[in-house]
Amino acid sequence: MNIAILLYDRVTALDAIGPYEVLSRLPGGELQFVAAEPGPVRTDNGMLALVAERSIEDVTSPDVVLVPGGPGEVAARAGDAVLGWLRAVHERTTWTTSVCTGSLILAAAGVLAGKRATSHWLALEELGRLGAVPVSERVVFDGKVVTAAGVSAGIDMALALAAKLAGDATAQAIQLGLEYDPQPPFDAGSPGKAPIAIVELLRARSRFAHSPKSTAGTAA
């Protein structure tokens, strides 16, 4: 089974690395990081480079494709190369997946037209504008398309996908290997649970806010 994770400039690292850490442990899984141009890819905050080993041109039929999010998704969905590649590989994938605002790239490629899908909570409206049916759930399956909510949701999605690909016992063994028994120190991980002032702060700072605002800070 061939798994391709797309990288692009200003990607959010955990969107890609959470699912990688799960899916790379599937028996017989071959996982590759791909980009329009192979080589180091700088993440959203500029503090890290991940290396894309292969060009998307060289990876033509992955069984699973995963599109992470991050502020660089804007440029990624403005570029024909990535969108054309996604449209082409989606024809043959077993699963086409995204994390966070990676779903906006899938939507721009036309893959989510009329499909139930999710994204970072701040990007759900934008997802709807791009033709998907936005759903405020952590992991959304619609046919062979699987989308996850913001950043850390990719871990939950990948475990659900691992169960589909290799069975519940294998997914549980991976979860135990990663000691994924989450105990966040706060219950503030979704807009319905966080203090309202913090929700509004992130909404105001978001690049998806209606008025022009800085894209810096903690928001998507």
Place this chain on the structure above:
Amino acid sequence: MNIAILLYDRVTALDAIGPYEVLSRLPGGELQFVAAEPGPVRTDNGMLALVAERSIEDVTSPDVVLVPGGPGEVAARAGDAVLGWLRAVHERTTWTTSVCTGSLILAAAGVLAGKRATSHWLALEELGRLGAVPVSERVVFDGKVVTAAGVSAGIDMALALAAKLAGDATAQAIQLGLEYDPQPPFDAGSPGKAPIAIVELLRARSRFAHSPKSTAGTAA
């Protein structure tokens, strides 16, 4: 505030990237990936390279140091360069931290002598042999030393640390930005919760098992 995350050959990526994704969002945080030799560092499964921008020689007084785990910890704790660096920077850090089997490296450096600390559940005995007082908890604070359990526990640790460094509201804003509202599809993330057969499978495959076994597979 200067944060240094140590990389080394055969590190487990999520051990480093989970905390990076949290700590890089701290206001005024400057985060760097460091290694004995700067350049691309290959992760445990060989499928990914992360780039260490700086040599440990050039980073002499980080406020926070974080040591991730992975099978490469064995070589890391056999090398004087990394252990000497950790001993030296620990003198001046505000927080000295580890994820998963990164605590074995801290222990080998002498930083955990007599201290309460944790590690991947499969590595707790080894941690005790190296002079720490092993504790089966997800995140353990002992003075300025903070250790996290296996792989994914680094996210919880980093949020707890973010609260110490910048206050609860900032930590909650980061959590909401990462949409960290975990919903694992199974409740199998710790040895007390996973099916016993799966716990025994991972124990048998572990490189910490008493009889020589393969280091392949999903275990630590």
